[in-house]
Amino acid sequence: MLTFARDTCVQRFARCAVVALLAGTLGACTTASAPDLPSAGTNLNQTQPSGPSRWELVRWQQPDGSLREIPHGDNGQPIIFEFNEGIDAAQGTVSGTSGCNRFTGSYGKTDTGIRFDRIASTRMACPPPRMELESSLLKAMQTPFATVGTQPSAGSTGRQIIWKTAGGDLLQFVEREGVGKRGASVDAGGIEKVVYIDSQRVECSGVGKMTCYRWRESPQAPWQLWYGPIEGLDFEPGVAYKLRVREYQVPNPPADASSIRWQLLNVESRTRAK
Template identity: 75%
Template structure:
């Protein structure tokens, strides 16, 4: 297992990536007690931007931006150090959703599904390469804690030997966008025991939810931040609902954050 490097704040991003390239690459397929980033927030949602992609031959891959300037973003519902959770974001052209889990050497991504918008060829090529890389576990080769001018950063090595450097960002949706906590509204929602296939711009898995036990089911297309959903278990949840300013065109303008699991039961 590679050692996690604690890097001083004076190191540049290029130096950070260069040091990472010297780390031995290994992979793992099962969750484990991977190293922490010694972060200041130990749980809850976190948002990370891909800021550098160094290919195995040392060349840099150009990073795309969306039509409204959106960068490549990964949003982890339970934080990057959680044992498991759901992940969503912008993969260069489309929105994606799936799950993630810690491994003994880094992180893995599972059941990744995305929308199917057409974009210019270079963005589609980038997205295909990123989603292909996410099919195998990433190895953590370097990290930088929050107590530095640049903030928290992490470098993962792909199975092909590329180095992906991410930096933590605030907010959801577009880069720098923030939500007003005071604008959130608490509500009770009932979640069905099984997710179902649904279609946004592309095929994906959706929650079925309703506001009362005798109401009709509706589809929820986004994640429920903080919920460790177990198939076969129905939930009664207390959530805080936020309006997201300036969401991407193919993403929801509403965000749910779990406050409390009021009830869980097996079956429907």
Template identity: 75%
Template sequence: MQKISRSSPGVLIARATCAVLLATALGACTTAPAPDSPGAGASLNEAQAGGPSRWELVRWQQADGSLRSIPHGDNGQPIIFEFNSGIDSAQGTVSGYSGCNRFTGGYGKTSTGMRFDPLAATRMACIPPRAELENALLTAMQSPFTTVGTQPSAGSMGRQIIWKTANGDLLQFIEREGVGQRGDKMEAQAAGGVEKTVYVDSQRVECTGVVRQSCYRVRENPNASWTLWYGPIEGLDFEPGTAYTLRVRETRVDNPPADASAIRWQLLKVESRTRAN
């Protein structure tokens, strides 16, 4: 495979690593793997489910074998998926940059790969090549992805994964510690956040933002009235009928999606759980 420079669409991919990974994936191009096959249930062997992980889309092979160009944003931003609980976690919140806009939503592991819950996204306009790729990506995410190849980290390369979309395209991602200025900014923002204790009611309630949705009822003082929390609580595996006392990190979100909160809560610790009577 020809090496690609960092300034051209895509990123530099080591030949040997890519060859092994693509061989696994291309063998599954015509038929999706069975749930109990190595491709479907492939482990990344370096699971990091206890913390967030960030993944960059580096290669898009269409069902006919042709490669799709992956343009970067105005400031060089790559396409990034950020899994708040790690890619190997059973479920959590995913957010990132889809080529033109920021998005956020839920994700969960399936027997064959990964599913994404309905996403909220910003609505910025951009030039046609980026808009077309973003539309194709967000459309693909409406159906589950099938895992057809994985590779643990080797040398300077991060862990890798190839997902197959419902229409047969292959999307190759590499794990990144922090990509460009935006990744550095996010880490600095998280480090500068405020830690606080919040109380979460045992049931979510129907609420209306931009659309009708379910909200948490929360308060920061056990004697205060409940208020509605419209966003996710990243890292919380909420169980209806259980009230929680949580330690969270609160940070502000720059340019949040139209139907998302400008405040971000990341779970640090579940201090207590109480089953409702």
């Protein structure tokens, strides 16, 4: 079990980080428990090639040790930060989804972590739990995050990082290759295809009520419903897309999941609806 520092530990963080790497615990510095979090450190200890990287927010621990629920979008979309130059870069641009809306801005490394600048987001309304968490996240991004935990990739699990906000919350992110249902395995091959996506999603019924993409194979073909996510697509309502995707067959999918998976290869065109 690994525990993380309260404010009283920040002044002694360098010493605590060494203790964590040697003993796997920061228990001497705190009384709040945070099980299954990565070992502490000030960098990822596993530099990756430059280029885009995607990170999913998987855990939000508040200063009192309690956890905030992290709701997903209508189609199961997680909260994703995409760094155009990778998280190891000194600076770059960042975009993604913050719980309800899409956001864009810039980022840069600091001596102790990362900062976000000029963050702007769309203004779509969502159910209260998603809006409340998004508001808290965007507010936290107005001040720098301190890196208090890191872990290189292990097996199928991507690299992990924990940032501490100015308010004392601990945000745990895991590196992802895409933004679809995590843990799903796919056929290594897949086929490329072009699909046309309507500018608005519609209500549909799966395991429960949800919203689906409308898609077709050509501008003249009838619309069909797509129940799953489109991995890598930051969908903007009011914009129709022509996409090149790779289609995979998912062996033994869960009962509530599709047997077909789409991963975005390229946005061929974007057309704003009139």
